[in-house]
Amino acid sequence: MDTTDIAALQEENRRLRERLSAVEAAQPEPAYAPFFETLARTVLPAVHFWHRDDPGDIASLRLIYTHTRSMRPEFDISGKLGSRIREVLPHLPERVLAQYAEVLRTGIPFSSAEISDPRADGTEGVGRIQAIRLAPDDLCVIVEDITDRKRAEQAQRQLMEQQDIIRSQQASLLELSTPLIPITDHVMVMPLIGAIDSRRAQQVLEALLHGITSARATAAILDITGVPVVDTQVANALIQAAQAVKLLGAQVVLTGIRPEVAQTLVGLGVDLTGITTMSNLQSGIAYATAAL
Numbered sequence: 001m002d003t004t005d006i007a008a009l010q011e012e013n014r015r016l017r018e019r020l021s022a023v024e025a026a027q028p029e030p031a032y033a034p035f036f037e038t039l040a041r042t043v044l045p046a047v048h049f050w051h052r053d054d055p056g057d058i059a060s061l062r063l064i065y066t067h068t069r070s071m072r073p074e075f076d077i078s079g080k081l082g083s084r085i086r087e088v089l090p091h092l093p094e095r096v097l098a099q100y101a102e103v104l105r106t107g108i109p110f111s112s113a114e115i116s117d118p119r120a121d122g123t124e125g126v127g128r129i130q131a132i133r134l135a136p137d138d139l140c141v142i143v144e145d146i147t148d149r150k151r152a153e154q155a156q157r158q159l160m161e162q163q164d165i166i167r168s169q170q171a172s173l174l175e176l177s178t179p180l181i182p183i184t185d186h187v188m189v190m191p192l193i194g195a196i197d198s199r200r201a202q203q204v205l206e207a208l209l210h211g212i213t214s215a216r217a218t219a220a221i222l223d224i225t226g227v228p229v230v231d232t233q234v235a236n237a238l239i240q241a242a243q244a245v246k247l248l249g250a251q252v253v254l255t256g257i258r259p260e261v262a263q264t265l266v267g268l269g270v271d272l273t274g275i276t277t278m279s280n281l282q283s284g285i286a287y288a289t290a291a292l
Contacts, residue, residue: 193226225256
């Protein structure tokens with residue numbers, strides 16, 4: 001090859017390099033950059049787009065695009081465009097960088113577990129990182145601040161725990177408000193105090209039936225001295241309790257009926273047939289222990 005041919009090749013090589021430089025200058029971003037930018041600005045929280053200059057060196061990742069939406073200011077690294085990853089994120093753990101290399105090698109996306117994020121004000125934040133390969137040397141990293149979400153989840157858990165505690169306390173109070181006290185081997189007393197609604201009436205019935213069955217009692221004394229109001233609902237609950245106890249082969253003795261309560265029951269037309277009534281608890285106990 002003579003000198004003329006060599007000169008011609010050198011000139012062709014020079015022109016090709018100029019054309020390549022012109023193309024790179026005209027299109028510094030990948031062809032999918034417009035779509036990526038739209039996605040980043042409208043959907044993703046904080047996203048960084050890296051290009052690996054040297055396929056054999058993950059540390060050659062260079063920041064070529066970044067966008068932060070609704071994130072804390074410290075997530076904004078837009079002022080470091082064109083810098084290598086170690087310059088942009090000097091405290092990035094080696095294991096994360098190695099994971100980025102694995103994503104570029106395999107194409108399998110990476111999603112980190114929750115990462116502790118100490119803040120300048122002394123509080124502790126929570127973050128999450130996702131890495132996605134867009135091309136053999138192009139990496140998309142999505143940074144998500146999930147602190148508010150975790151706090152909301154924690155608040156929800158605490159609320160549910162408090163509700164469980166309240167329900168447990170309510171159940172305990174119901175049990176305390178419907179005590180079943182054995183007087184003899186076959187006679188039990190249930191003193192009722194406070195208002196009786198449908199839920200408590202069901203609790204009374206269940207406790208009464210369970211207690212009679214367990215103790216094999218023949219009589220149960222229901223004392224309503226401490227019930228301030230006896231209306232149709234309370235009267236029906238007492239009748240249902242008496243009927244259920246009778247099916248078990250036992251008898252209900254009702255005590256503590258005050259004069260105004262007696263008038264109410266008569267006015268309501270309540271049929272207390274099959275229920276023995278006594279004026280007070282003492283006389284009810286005396287009757288039950290002597291006659292039953």
